[in-house]
Amino acid sequence: MASPFNVDVVSPEGTLWSGDAEFLVARTTEGEIGILAGHEPLMAALSAGPVLIDHDGDQRTTIAVHGGFMQVVENRVTLLTDRARITAGDRAEAAAEALKLSEGDPLDFEE
Amino acid sequence: MASAELRIIRRRIASVSATRKITRAMELIAASRIVKAQQRVLQSRPYVSSLIEVISNVGRDAGGSGHLLSEVRDVSTVGIVVISSDRGLAGAYNSNLIRMAERAIGHHTLEGRDTRLFVIGKKAQSYLRFRGYRIDQTFLGLTDRPDYGHARAVANLVIESYVSGEVDAVEVFYTDYRSVLYQIPTRVELLPVQPPTDADAQEGRSVSYSYEPSAEEILSRILPRYVEAAIFGFLLESSASEHASRQRAMKAATDNAAELTKVLTRVANQARQAEITTEISEIVGGAEALMASDR
Numbered sequence: 044m045a046s047p048f049n050v051d052v053v054s055p056e057g058t059l060w061s062g063d064a065e066f067l068v069a070r071t072t073e074g075e076i077g078i079l080a081g082h083e084p085l086m087a088a089l090s091a092g093p094v095l096i097d098h099d100g101d102q103r104t105t106i107a108v109h110g111g112f113m114q115v116v117e118n119r120v121t122l123l124t125d126r127a128r129i130t131a132g133d134r135a136e137a138a139a140e141a142l143k144l145s146e147g148d149p150l151d152f153e154e
Numbered sequence: 155m156a157s158a159e160l161r162i163i164r165r166r167i168a169s170v171s172a173t174r175k176i177t178r179a180m181e182l183i184a185a186s187r188i189v190k191a192q193q194r195v196l197q198s199r200p201y202v203s204s205l206i207e208v209i210s211n212v213g214r215d216a217g218g219s220g221h222l223l224s225e226v227r228d229v230s231t232v233g234i235v236v237i238s239s240d241r242g243l244a245g246a247y248n249s250n251l252i253r254m255a256e257r258a259i260g261h262h263t264l265e266g267r268d269t270r271l272f273v274i275g276k277k278a279q280s281y282l283r284f285r286g287y288r289i290d291q292t293f294l295g296l297t298d299r300p301d302y303g304h305a306r307a308v309a310n311l312v313i314e315s316y317v318s319g320e321v322d323a324v325e326v327f328y329t330d331y332r333s334v335l336y337q338i339p340t341r342v343e344l345l346p347v348q349p350p351t352d353a354d355a356q357e358g359r360s361v362s363y364s365y366e367p368s369a370e371e372i373l374s375r376i377l378p379r380y381v382e383a384a385i386f387g388f389l390l391e392s393s394a395s396e397h398a399s400r401q402r403a404m405k406a407a408t409d410n411a412a413e414l415t416k417v418l419t420r421v422a423n424q425a426r427q428a429e430i431t432t433e434i435s436e437i438v439g440g441a442e443a444l445m446a447s448d449r
Contacts, residue, residue: 055383056198056301057194086364111379
């Protein structure tokens with residue numbers, strides 16, 4: 044089993060997911076990236092898409108992310124996202140969910 | 155048969171205790187909302203502190219490369235954001251904040267700077283409009299339960315005015331929530347973004363990152379997010395403060411109503427007693443008169 048590293052998925056509404064993970068996949072503006080323990084320090088801008096977190100051996104959590112940033116420092120991954128949702132389904136569903144999140148910004152309540 | 159005086163007092167007692175029931179209900183509602191609002195303030199904090207950590211790390215690593223939103227200019231126009239509430243009945247919550255903002259506007263005018271007003275909440279809007287200030291934009295209906303979309307709308311407007319050069323600095327007036335009993339009106343300089351100093355970062359370690367796509371690109375993406383998150387924080391703090399102020403104001407009103415009922419009941423009893431005494435003395439007087447005429 045791969046050695047774990049710490050992951051926090053943080054949004055303005057609260058901490059969405061926090062725990063130890065063995066493997067993480069996220070979509071940056073440049074393309075998909077996989078993170079294992081001991082990754083070099085990285086700062087990446089995320090685009091809308093699914094984030095996959097493998098943890099506790101065989102568990103997989105998929106999170107639909109609207110965009111944001113990923114910081115990797117000293118075996119600690121922080122995902123900062125202004126909108127995100129944990130999705131139950133597989134990767135494709137998470138991707139669809141992420142697209143839905145990025146549609147329809149609720150900006151139409153001004154006077 | 156009750157006299158006119160007694161009837162009027164009884165009516166007042168009924169009206170005061172009806173009011174007491176209303177203020178008591180409002181007090182309870184506000185109290186339950188404080189808890190929720192407080193939780194949301196706490197939940198939003200990790201996001202903001204992580205953002206600050208990232209900005210200061212990137213800033214340090216990328217050699218503090220200047221960005222549009224952190225560029226300091228000569229200030230000729232100041233954008234003023236006032237976060238008040240839509241509803242009153244919250245004690246001095248709105249008036250304290252609005253007075254503070256108005257003083258700042260006066261100060262800027264004295265120094266020869268123009269101001270642009272971005273107003274959140276009906277209370278500040280009606281006050282400032284009545285005083286003849288020109289309001290550039292009003293946001294209504296978001297102070298009760300602010301969500302991130304609201305913050306983003308305000309942030310977009312503020313950033314747009316700053317980037318287009320319409321304003322050269324932005325100040326925010328909001329009410330800082332310290333505890334249930336203590337909230338203070340606060341002024342914050344939001345733009346230009348002051349690069350967080352090392353003291354603000356959790357630890358002053360220097361990290362050399364690899365960037366995707368590049369440090370400048372990330373900084374230019376993250377600063378608007380920071381402005382949004384900051385405004386979201388101000389909205390949440392203000393909302394928690396509003397509920398706390400309202401709870402306190404309504405508690406005072408409830409207590410006053412209870413006190414008033416007590417006093418009025420005493421007066422009513424006195425009136426009732428006086429009436430009975432009068433009746434008895436009338437009866438006794440009548441009987442005396444009858445006895446005198448019988449003799």
